[in-house]
Amino acid sequence: MSSGKFRQIVGLVVLASLALSTYSCTVVSSNEEFFGSTTPPKQNIFRYVNGDEPQSLDPAMGNGQPEARLYMALYEGLVEYNPKTLAPEPALAERWHINNDSSEFTFHLRQNGRWSNGDPIDANDFVYSFRRALAKETASPNAYLAFYLRNAKAYNQEEVFVRDPHSGQFLLARDFVDDLPPDPISATPIDPAKPEYLPDPNEPKSDPDTAFHQQMHTPLRLTLPGDEKARAKRIDANPKLKAAVAGKEFVPVKAEDLGIETVDQYTVRLYMGQQAPFFLGLLAHQVFRLVPRQVVEQYGSAWTQPEHIVTCGPFRLKTWIPYDKLVLERDPMYWDAAAVKLDEIYFYPITDQTTTMNMYKVGELDAVYNHAVPNPWLHVMRSKRDYMDAVEAGIDYLIMNTTKPPLDNVKVRKAFNLAINKQAWAEWRRIVKPLTAFTPEGMFPGYPQPQGAEFNSAEARRLLGEAGYPVTQNADGSFSCSKFPVGQVEFIYNTQGSNKAVAEWMQAQWKQNLGITVGLRNMEWKTFLDARAKLEYKGFARGAWGADYMDPFTFLSLFYIGGENGTGWVDAKYIAMLDEANRTLDHKKRYELLAKAEAYMLDAQPVIPIATASVNWVKKPYVKGMYPNPASLYPWKYIYIERDQAKWDYSTPKLTAD
Amino acid sequence: MLRFIVRRLLVTIPTILVVISLTWVLIKLAPGNFYSGEKQLPAAIEKNIREKYGLDKPWYQQYGKTMWNIVRHFDFGSSLRYEGQSVNTIIRNSLPVSAAIGLLAYLLAVLVGVTAGSIAALKQNTAWDYGSMALAMLGISVPNFVLGPILVLIFSLTLYWLPPSRWAGFPSWNLVLPVLTLSALQMAYIARLTRAGMLEVLRSDYIRTARAKGLSERDVMLKHALRGGLMPVISYTGPALAFLLTGTVVVEKIFALPGLGNYFIQASLNRDEPLIIGIVAFIAIALLLLNLLVDIAYAYLDPRVRYQ
Secondary structure (H helix, E strand, C coil), X not given: CCHHHHHHHHHHHHHHHHHHHHHXXXXXXXXXXCCCCCCCCCCCEEEEECCXXXXXXXXXXXXXXXXXXXXXHXXXXXXXXXXXXXXXXXXXXXXXXXXXXXXXXXXXXXXXXXXXXXXXXXXXHHHHHHHHHHCHHHCCCCHHHHCCXXXXXXXXXXCEEEECCCCCCECEHHHHCCCCCCCCHHHCCXXXXXXXXXCCCCCCCCCCCCHHHHHHCCCCECEECCCXXXXXXXXXXXXXXXXXXXXXXXXXXXHHHCCEEEEECCEEEEEECCCCCCHHHHXXXXXXXXXXXXXXXXXXXXXXXXXXXXXXXXXXXXXXXXXXXXXXXXXXXXXXXXXXXXXXXXXXXXXXXXXXXXXXXXXXXXXXXXXXXCHHHHHHHCCCCCEECCEXXXXXXXXXXXXCCCCCCHHHHHHHHXXXXXXXXXXXXXXXXXXXXXXXXXXXXXXXXXXXXXXXXXXXXHHXXXXXXXXXXXXXXXXXXXXXXXXXXXXXXXXXXXXXXXXXXXXXXXXXXXXXXCEEEEECHHHHHHHHHCCCCCEEXXXXXXXXXXXXXXXXXHHCCCCCCCCCCCCHHHHHHHHHHHHCCCHHHHHHHHHHHHHHHHHHCCEEEEEEEECCEEECCCEECCCCCCXXXXXXXXXEEXXXXXXXXXXXXXXXXX | CHHHHHHHHHHHHHHHHHHHHHHHHHHHHCXXXXXXXXXXCCXXXXXXXXXXCCCCCCHHHHHHHHHHXXXXXXXXXXXCCCCCCEHHHHHHHHHHHHHHHHHHXXXXXXXXXXXXXXXXXXXXXXXXXXHHHHHHHHHHHCCHHHHHHXXXXXXXXHCCCXXXXXXXXXXXXXXXXXXXXXXXXXXXXXXXXXXXXXXHHHCCHHHHHHHHCCCCHHXXXXXXXXXXXXXXXXHHHHHHHHHHHCCCHHXXXXXXXXXXXXHHHHHHHHCCHHHHHHHHHHHHHHHHHHHHHHHHHHHHHCHHHHCC
């Protein structure tokens, strides 16, 4: 080949690639008002990328956000989320009463509820669905959310009551467990002089007393592990208990012992094992949605296959091709079918952000899942009118392993917190708000959220010095901390999204303000989770938490009994503070007590709060009735396609009532 | 020949069992569980799940049960991640997607690759040769995760000619971009293999003999040169086809195709043991069978192999 020809070819190739790269830049930064096509679909069909392929169509089994959204279309429970505030609204229950200490709930069902096969829905369906969700063999990952029901955890763990074979009396929990709060009203004998419920002018007739009601209104019973070895261990550890169980029989906790009752065909009553003021907000969760008894019992785990499935939500399953698409159509049997606006919904299971955004741009999608916009695109996308800009009920934070030195010293943990300029981080990240507390800022109206420590690098250095790691300033103004055992700490994160940026930012802050260089380690997702869960990491790990329900307790309970949080921090006083708050009936007082507990936890510093998250997705302007609510859960029946351009959304729709 | 085939098939079975066992061990050694997520499950819930799926049993019981079901019923069990979906069904449903894309890509690659390679060989050291080999070099150097998005950028996002992703059945316009992306690398390899093979054959004695016998140039090329020149391409076909048919992770991910490759990567990330084992076993079987087919084809194409 002559060198001239060769140069020609190389030149052409270089030119072509240059043209391509400049060209791709112009596409990304083009200055259109909306991102791509704004032509509404011809048919009355809503096309949505929902994130990952659903684990299951069984509402007891899936525990991710894509599943939660899907179940909201297919299934209904007692209550449903409000599309803007996520507050519980009547669904299959028309109205309800809550007793005086939020430990007993009576729900009156609507009588026109129907399954997709036309069968009527009544109170028995709820009793079956709740019992099934809590049964051990179901092994629902969400079951713990229902543990507030009386005897729920004991039933789920196949525990046993202890009964005297002669008198039939059961041993009571309060006699053998220390520091147990007093029983809730729902577990104290009925006193006609003290009404359980506040009088309701709309409900002239009080709810009937039943044998089950009376049986529930007895003190909470002691439960012991069903497994003999574990039980023997527990009994041997407590001499008083050992004496008491002698000659007694062990009675398995059965489904019938669960605190749920059919008062009559259209009335369901729930009994809690404790005061649970947040429980109503939790009832819209998928684990409390109805499943069809007959189909589940007939087909087992195959009941969710398209040929068998029976549902009860505004939409029913039309086709399901895994990893391709899931098509739902309006269910004519649904009690409120007339209010359902869309004919069909396409759920595409796609996780690749770029692929999702490409489909959105060419007009093959009407909306995308939360966090579908890739980070590098944010600066362009945020200026588009179809970008959803709103806070999310989620927080980003760093977890610390409080069981290993040097982070077992609270002063060291505080120093690392104080040395991070969260304000600067939020400005750099653009779509988050700086956070010093452990609950998302401004999410719970009326909650007096405590303020954690602000950025203060001098104080951080002082604390480190007090902990025995003096920080010295070098001639060039930088700091060094030669005594600090850097080999004993590192920052682990999983390979995804902006995690690397977070890690590098924190590393730089500590280097700059403390003179300590913390090593970074990038890990595969499940490996990371494993290391974090088993406390097999040293130093710091990335953490994030999203609300299960709209109450600060969903965040604070991360450090409650059984809360698995990856820090190793457990504090009896903190748990007692939360218990006290949840026993408090006055809403305002309860929030104050929760805030006090949060401040106490922040002071112990098992975590470093970083930011309140923001939602990060797009929807076409013609999509109406869909709101960027804090949990990205959408009641699908309100969504419609608006063909009149004058009525389109030209900016993020407001989350306040119209 | 028959004996050869039977012997090869018999060796295949233990090979696959070893592959499955190794996979099983690797999954057990990998940290993490199919049920772990950002929100750590309470210990009580984790215990229920482990008991339901038999993860609380000793390792030899778990291994024995897995192997027994595979050997006895050819049943890989149900996916752990996708409740109630059997591995066999998942493979049956996702294989046609991967196979359609893979086969089309391979046919396109052979068609273009062999043509380009032959032209390059016949017109050695001309602009044709340099041009096609430069393109082939480009095809080998540009990875498909770059090529795919560039094609999408041009043909979907700018010209609005072709859909950017997703599966829409066979045939459909949705196939064009993934097939092009997938075939580029194969095309380039085949072009280079063909050129090298042809060049070697063109200089050999039997081509000279054929010409001396007075055969037309067309007959010499098509009947003798091409046949010999394609031998390296044929031996490349076995692994390439197995690779293409059983799913290509990157292309299926870029174009959101519900193929086997997509499942494979997801299953590994999800620690979905039965699904990983099922797909690995399937790919191993496909690879071994296709290699056997290649060997048989070799025997028919090359007289020297046949008469040995």
